[in-house]
């Protein structure tokens with residue numbers, strides 16, 4: 001499954017959080033250079049790195065603060081629903097994400113500098129599961145009269161449908177499969193994304209009034225010209241559904257040499273119930289691990305009949321019936337990787353799990369040719385050993401040998417299938433996108449997801465949000481404009497104040513006397529109620545890094561770890577139990593409490609306690625909301641900057657003044 005966080009950040013993350021973006025233009029720095037201060041505290045909202053590293057751009061800090069009870073729900077709502085509403089502003093699949101997202105957010109989490117990251121996706125799983133249990137629904141926006149065609153009903157297409165419906169645009173999802181879900185349904189096995197959870201989250205989107213046309217392939221059953229006539233805009237979300245063949249002699253000819261996506265689709269459609277002999281998987285990434293783990297689970301059919309040969313089933317010529325595969329034993333499965341184990345693209349815990357399940361992992365090895373038998377089927381894979389020095393590898397002379405195989409599965413990457421839509425393809429069989437996810441030089445056409453560059457669920461869901469914003473602009477005949485530097489779903493304090501009925505009053509400056517050209521009404525406004533005082537929102541520009549926090553405030557607290565049901569090699573045959581067991585409600589709340597709320601007040605009272613002037617005070621109970629918990633009496637403040645020093649979250653900066 002998971003792609004390591006390093007990969008995520010280095011190559012693919014489309015969000016514009018790069019090295020150096022977190023450099024803070026800090027007023028505090030200027031203060032510390034002097035032995036006196038003429039500035040007073042002000043409150044500066046910044047984006048936490050967890051959110052900056054989440055490709056969907058979720059307001060993670062926000063929903064963690066809701067779970068732990070610091071941010072209070074809107075009237076008439078429980079915290080579970082409020083947290084769900086907040087998390088799904090960016091991503092409508094919290095239950096799925098909580099289970100299978102490799103969580104780049106956790107690698108970015110500042111808590112890593114104290115003890116261990118916050119278990120963000122464990123909390124996300126709880127939020128998603130409790131929303132499913134409660135049967136929560138989404139509400140579409142007011143109808144705009146515009147219609148969008150979405151080609152592809154995978155996570156990208158469905159997330160786009162969700163965001164479009166929130167904005168009130170009608171949409172129709174076309175998918176060539178019998179069911180929606182794309183790779184969530186036909187790639188990732190059900191023990192990782194349980195189908196009731198997946199259907200629950202997908203149906204909630206469809207229930208917003210999304211039309212679906214299943215078993216309909218655009219480019220074959222419907223043409224793009226027909227879509228152009230019926231719809232105001234078109235979004236390609238067709239994924240990269242075609243597995244790449246191994247570029248070695250014999251692979252294409254042998255019927256029992258197949259791709260990982262074909263193998264997993266046959267398993268997930270319920271056709272493939274067993275393999276026949278030894279399975280050799282080539283890859284090292286997420287898909288190869290899934291293939292090997294599934295092969296270990298379904299096991300080997302003994303006394304195989306021609307119809308039961310896996311390749312016939314995978315290619316759709318036959319299907320296994322249950323009676324025919326009743327007698328099964330453990331399958332021998334080898335996973336071959338060119339890289340050394342430590343550098344394989346699959347996450348370490350996935351490799352460890354596969355090994356525990358009895359998959360033999362052979363690293364630093366290169367396939368050379370498929371050895372064909374007299375019947376034209378592959379009977380072995382010829383390989384050679386590799387020697388790695390840094391990033392360079394060399395084949396070891398005379399190291400070739402053969403690995404016996406009844407089924408050879410290549411899981412070395414995927415590409416798109418653009419049949420009937422060839423004019424949109426690039427040289428890699430994918431579709432180009434600009435920074436707003438429009439197809440360059442094709443007005444009205446947008447593209448997002450794996451068909452731009454195969455990556456992760458969270459990435460395609462984040463791209464869907466951006467694409468929908470662009471579609472919305474297009475439908476309103478507006479310029480799409482430049483994306484913000486920190487391109488995430490930001491918390492908006494003004495909206496929060498509106499929700500809690502603390503909205504600033506309309507702007508009405510009093511008096512018309514001008515002093516040096518400035519309206520008198522704009523001077524001395526500290527008591528005026530038309531502004532959010534002493535507050536600056538820098539979250540679209542800055543990520544707050546750990547060195548801007550007061551880490552000494554946080555004690556070591558063990559992370560609450562979910563139980564993973566990983567069978568041993570003896571237990572794996574027929575083991576399809578869900579892997580990721582969720583945290584209890586109590587554990588979830590305790591885990592959320594580990595969050596350091598980077599970049600926004602979490603109501604610790606340090607500034608109130610330590611202020612030697614009693615200048616910092618708590619705002620009245622009935623006026624306070626998240627981010628507006630304390631205020632400063634500037635008549636008392638002497639600019640000693642103790643409050644800024646002891647603020648654990650970096651929310652206070654000495655900025656107000658000259």
Ligand SMILES: Cc1cc2nc3c(=O)[nH]c(=O)nc-3n(C[C@H](O)[C@H](O)[C@H](O)COP(=O)(O)OP(=O)(O)OC[C@H]3O[C@@H](n4cnc5c(N)ncnc54)[C@H](O)[C@@H]3O)c2cc1C
Nearest residue numbers: 001152154155156175176182183187218238239449450457
């Ligand atoms: C085996 C495997 C395991 C993975 N594990 C993880 C994981 O653990 N965590 C993670 O975050 N990511 C994982 N991924 C990656 C993730 O699944 C993909 O990034 C994601 O599904 C891509 O979403 P998408 O909507 O762009 O495309 P897809 O999920 O591929 O969906 C595209 C849909 O469009 C349909 N379609 C294509 N062409 C047409 C057409 N012409 N007309 C109509 N319909 C069409 C397809 O049939 C499909 O249903 C995994 C991928 C694979 C293959």
Ligand code: SF4
Nearest residue numbers: 054101103105121458
């Ligand atoms: S979607 Fe993934 S990266 Fe984003 S918050 Fe959830 S686990 Fe983290």
Ligand code: SF4
Nearest residue numbers: 050109110595596598
């Ligand atoms: S401590 Fe909380 S706010 Fe800070 S990065 Fe981690 S999860 Fe995000």
